[in-house]
Amino acid sequence: MSSFADRLLAWFDDHGRKNLPWQHPITPYRVWLSEIMLQQTQVETVIPYFERFVAKFSGFASLAEAPLDEVLHLWTGLGYYARARNLHRCAQQVVAQHGGDMPSDMAELEQLPGIGRSTAAAIASIAFEQPCAILDGNVKRVLARYHAVEGWPGKSSVHDTLWQFAEKHMPRERCRDYTQAIMDLGATLCTRANPQCEVCPMRRGCKAKKTGQPQSFPGKKPRKILPVKTVQMLIMRNPQGQVLLLQRPPTGIWGGLWSFPEIETGSDCENHIAAQFGRVQHLTRWPVMRHTFSHYHLDIAPVVADLLPRPQNIAEADSRVWYNLKSPPALGLAAPVKKLLTLLDEFNLEAQ
DNA sequence: AATACGGGGAC
DNA sequence: GTCCCAGTATT
Known part of the structure; x- marks a missing residue:
């Protein structure tokens, strides 16, 4: 036995x-x-x-x-x-x-x-x-x-x-x-x-x-309908071609990772950017991409904005960085942020 | 006792 | 599309 x-x-x-x-x-x-x-x-x-x-x-x-x-x-x-x-x-x-x-x-x-x-x-x-x-x-x-x-x-x-x-x-x-x-x-x-x-x-x-x-066996988890949240992500490029990233708070979703500035769906991007970051030279909207977490869907509306030159560097705070696609720094990135940065880099190459 | 917390592989 | 993965921390 x-x-x-x-x-x-x-x-x-x-x-x-x-x-x-x-x-x-x-x-x-x-x-x-x-x-x-x-x-x-x-x-x-x-x-x-x-x-x-x-x-x-x-x-x-x-x-x-x-x-x-x-x-x-x-x-x-x-x-x-x-x-x-x-x-x-x-x-x-x-x-x-x-x-x-x-x-x-x-x-x-x-x-x-x-x-x-x-x-x-x-x-x-x-x-x-x-x-x-x-x-x-x-x-x-x-x-x-x-x-x-x-x-x-x-x-x-x-x-x-x-x-x-x-x-x-x-x-x-x-x-x-x-x-x-x-x-x-x-x-x-x-x-x-x-x-x-x-x-x-x-x-x-x-x-x-x-x-x-x-x-x-084992019994299944009872399924719930996932709620859908929406957000606009601002992909802002300076004249040097660098992209602005903000560090997220240490707790919560993507805690401690670097991501694009976000604004509420429906609010005016151009005015917001002008007020917070600088004048916009050109603005393009990319198709919404859905990112699914275990507990909700996030519909991300990417907004690509080229900024006009500005006298003072706006990335002075510790929680801001201008991300250089050609020599990316060692930072944690949320998966959709990494994806969007890759897409941006590919479009840059096409344009040259 | 429930819920928040990612992203992707397997089907 | 659905299910769930060598779970833990927090509420």
């Missing part, structure tokens, strides 16, 4: 993923960095970001010393930018409070910014071989199926039940391999749409398979 963990580990030895970038070598820094990047983000998306990140910042000390703008620059496009701000703060705390070494204790890990219960357990088990259970999207799916747990895991009662099963199955030995194994099973066999039940090592004992509808 072999346990859940024993069967899973036996499968892992033959079929687990063992060549992910953060597995060679396995160090607390690399485990931590990968776990933060992998929060709500798929493996294939993370890989190039992870490679660039470790190439630039070799460990906690170099990351802690770096300017936040450079961290956000390397995070551009990955989303959930609070992760990058917390990552930077976490590195500074590891240096200041732990002598530059990631703590191995669950309670201490959870005190660090950006590290919650599941990420703390992932670091403790993978980097330090401690018997701490994780509960990420893969594990939720595997356990909801194995035990036929009804309901959407976003509900706290369902979530609590899944945590109990996660703790129950966590073995005392081979903690790193077990954590990796249960995620690998969820990512490769026990997938959302087409689970490969016939070759699954856990098929005996899986209650969802017994129902004949394994793909109906």
Whole structure:
């Protein structure tokens, strides 16, 4: 009579993923960095970001010393930018409070910014071989199926039940391999749409398979209609061809990133620009582009304005910069801002 | 107990 | 188009 963990580990030895970038070598820094990047983000998306990140910042000390703008620059496009701000703060705390070494204790890990219960357990088990259970999207799916747990895991009662099963199955030995194994099973066999039940090592004992509808576990999130917000983004070029960007507040959407000045839909761009930034020589409107977040749609109306020369530089404040497309500075950019800057650069090339 | 927080891959 | 991803912090 072999346990859940024993069967899973036996499968892992033959079929687990063992060549992910953060597995060679396995160090607390690399485990931590990968776990933060992998929060709500798929493996294939993370890989190039992870490679660039470790190439630039070799460990906690170099990351802690770096300017936040450079961290956000390397995070551009990955989303959930609070992760990058917390990552930077976490590195500074590891240096200041732990002598530059990631703590191995669950309670201490959870005190660090950006590290919650599941990420703390992932670091403790993978980097330090401690018997701490994780509960990420893969594990939720595997356990909801194995035990036929009804309901959407976003509900706290369902979530609590899944945590109990996660703790129950966590073995005392081979903690790193077990954590990796249960995620690998969820990512490769026990997938959302087409689970490969016939070759699954856990098929005996899986209650969802017994129902004949394994793909109906876990329960779906109740869907709501996404609200639509609209905004005009001002893409202002000075006579040198540089574009004005403002830094967004540290919290909220695109926190700490650089973006175009925004004005309310319907208000007069030309008057606004004249009052705030300078006289307009030429103004072009681009087609509205829809950017969708997890909780709303944002319809962006880009307005490209060429400004007349001005005696004093209007980008004097710390939160303003003239962005040079030919030698872009290392700043964090929201995805649609990066897209618009790329389009602008392409039009510039055509015009020459 | 709910909600805010991105962007993109899979289907 | 829909769903959801190696979740956390905040309310």
